[in-house]
Amino acid sequence: MRAYLRTYWLLARAGFRRQATYRMALAAGIFTNSVFGVVRASILVGAVTGAGAAVAGYDALAVSSYAWWGQVLLGSVSMWGWSEVADRVRTGDIAADFLRPVPPYLTYLAVDLGRAALALLARGAPMLLIGALYSGITFATGAVEWVLGLTAVALAVAVGFLGNYLVNCAAFWLVEIRGLLMAYSVVATLLAGLYVPVHWFPEWLRIVAAATPFPSLIQTPIDILSGYAAGPAAVRAVAVQVGWVLALGVAGALATAAGRRRLEVQGG
Amino acid sequence: MASGFTAYRAILRSRVRAQQGYRVSFATDLFATVLTGLAELLEVYVIFHNTPRLGGLDFDAALLVFALANLTFAAADLLVGHCDRLPTYVREGRIDVFYLRPLSILGQLMTSEVSLRRLGRISVAVVVLGIALVRGEVAPTPTTVGMLALSIVCGTALMAGLFVAVAGLQFWLVDGREFANAFTYGGAYAAQQSSLVFPDPVRIFFTFVVPAAFTAYLPTLVILGEPGGDFADPALAWWLPAATAWVWGVALLTWRHGVRHYQGAGG
Numbered sequence: 187m188r189a190y191l192r193t194y195w196l197l198a199r200a201g202f203r204r205q206a207t208y209r210m211a212l213a214a215g216i217f218t219n220s221v222f223g224v225v226r227a228s229i230l231v232g233a234v235t236g237a238g239a240a241v242a243g244y245d246a247l248a249v250s251s252y253a254w255w256g257q258v259l260l261g262s263v264s265m266w267g268w269s270e271v272a273d274r275v276r277t278g279d280i281a282a283d284f285l286r287p288v289p290p291y292l293t294y295l296a297v298d299l300g301r302a303a304l305a306l307l308a309r310g311a312p313m314l315l316i317g318a319l320y321s322g323i324t325f326a327t328g329a330v331e332w333v334l335g336l337t338a339v340a341l342a343v344a345v346g347f348l349g350n351y352l353v354n355c356a357a358f359w360l361v362e363i364r365g366l367l368m369a370y371s372v373v374a375t376l377l378a379g380l381y382v383p384v385h386w387f388p389e390w391l392r393i394v395a396a397a398t399p400f401p402s403l404i405q406t407p408i409d410i411l412s413g414y415a416a417g418p419a420a421v422r423a424v425a426v427q428v429g430w431v432l433a434l435g436v437a438g439a440l441a442t443a444a445g446r447r448r449l450e451v452q453g454g
Numbered sequence: 455m456a457s458g459f460t461a462y463r464a465i466l467r468s469r470v471r472a473q474q475g476y477r478v479s480f481a482t483d484l485f486a487t488v489l490t491g492l493a494e495l496l497e498v499y500v501i502f503h504n505t506p507r508l509g510g511l512d513f514d515a516a517l518l519v520f521a522l523a524n525l526t527f528a529a530a531d532l533l534v535g536h537c538d539r540l541p542t543y544v545r546e547g548r549i550d551v552f553y554l555r556p557l558s559i560l561g562q563l564m565t566s567e568v569s570l571r572r573l574g575r576i577s578v579a580v581v582v583l584g585i586a587l588v589r590g591e592v593a594p595t596p597t598t599v600g601m602l603a604l605s606i607v608c609g610t611a612l613m614a615g616l617f618v619a620v621a622g623l624q625f626w627l628v629d630g631r632e633f634a635n636a637f638t639y640g641g642a643y644a645a646q647q648s649s650l651v652f653p654d655p656v657r658i659f660f661t662f663v664v665p666a667a668f669t670a671y672l673p674t675l676v677i678l679g680e681p682g683g684d685f686a687d688p689a690l691a692w693w694l695p696a697a698t699a700w701v702w703g704v705a706l707l708t709w710r711h712g713v714r715h716y717q718g719a720g721g
Contacts, residue, residue: 208629209629210627210628210629210630211629211630211631211632213630214627214629214630214631214632214633215632217632217633217636218632218633218635218636218640221636221640222636222640222643224652224656225640225643225644225647225652225656228647228651228652228653228656229501229508229647229651231651232508232509232647232648232650232651233501233504233505233508234505236505236506236507236508236509237504237505237506241504241505242504362476362478362479364479364482364483364486365479365481365482365483365484365485365486365571366482366486368483368486368487368489368490369482369485369486369489372486372489372490372493373489373493375493376493376496376497381497382497382500382501386500386501386503386504387500387503388500388503391496391500
């Protein structure tokens, strides 16, 4: 068991170090995320100003915090076009993954958790600082909320990976999934509340969002870390995330097994 | 000159045909870009579900800004959006091939792909543009028609210039391709908003440095007769050709230096 866990720990560390090599890419990411943070915070604050009062409990400070917390998380929680597995299915490299003694599914999850940890420290933390200097940021107050909040971030990363992975599994049947991946990220970013908080949605859209795992990606960790949700509400939100990790985890395992039976690698 | 033109035409024709080969792929790509346009529209709707005005504009005016910004950006993206893949070409040494052919490197990069799937987003923008003009009860006067035409033509050129300007920088910033996104996608995102939502320094930046406000917001002020505000005077809108020239001036400068800076990937 210990040797087994050590494998995943090493994989996660490799994922972390792989990202740390590209310092220029990090600087570029911080710069670009700051520009988007400024634009997003301006829009949301503009909406609160236009409404003349707090909207769904968000005043100007709360909603600009929301925008900046979103920028903190967005490097870690992956919602955009991760297609490593789909690419490997197309090229046939996936066959090599199936020959290894660790299941490819968990291998990629471990690497992604490592990547996300680096992104949170190297890309997320500077966003927090820049956001705090630019417009101020609100934080969770209690120690329990911080523990819950950080747990929520880890779970959000897992949900994000598992969602992406499931879409990638479609490649076993379709081969080319660029359009599908793009459609997935459009829906995911919208319903996650990346641009507008889910609490601002009209009721019908809120119901749609609640039926998907996407609010678990951004809305839930922000709610807890920014202090918008605390106590039992925070615990409930984390429980929902756990539910999605389990559901998507099982679905991913089933899809991998079914895809493996379907897989046919040309040449050799 | 004539032979160069024929060569580009042949290249473009082959790119278009290549996309027609995979019909299912193309259809899903198209579906995804339509969905992108609709999702962004839904975001505008959600904002206005919570507030009657954003940055001085009501929902109908915001729709016009959205339509013009999306139309010009998506058209530029279709024509030259793949320029942001330059770092990949540099890293893989594929750019070397461009240096060997008797055509301009920029011309080759621009014609290396035409992403027809982006027609999906353009079609959403065109429909929203029609709705916004009807809802805004825009009368077809020389001013409104002229401004609309200027905005669509020069706005597309301006956005395309942004793609080329940052592509030139990529020769230095191979690993820093995300920098490019701040100006291209960031500029497009800022262009979709009323400039008045931004604090003064940010508004000045997106008006006079990266002149995104010229593609949609300022023309909208003229077309709908809105008053605007500080550093967002409707009269500025007629300077759109100058803003386009500024972006393309910078673009050709960075591109020229970039091309000369490149040393080859060895091999």
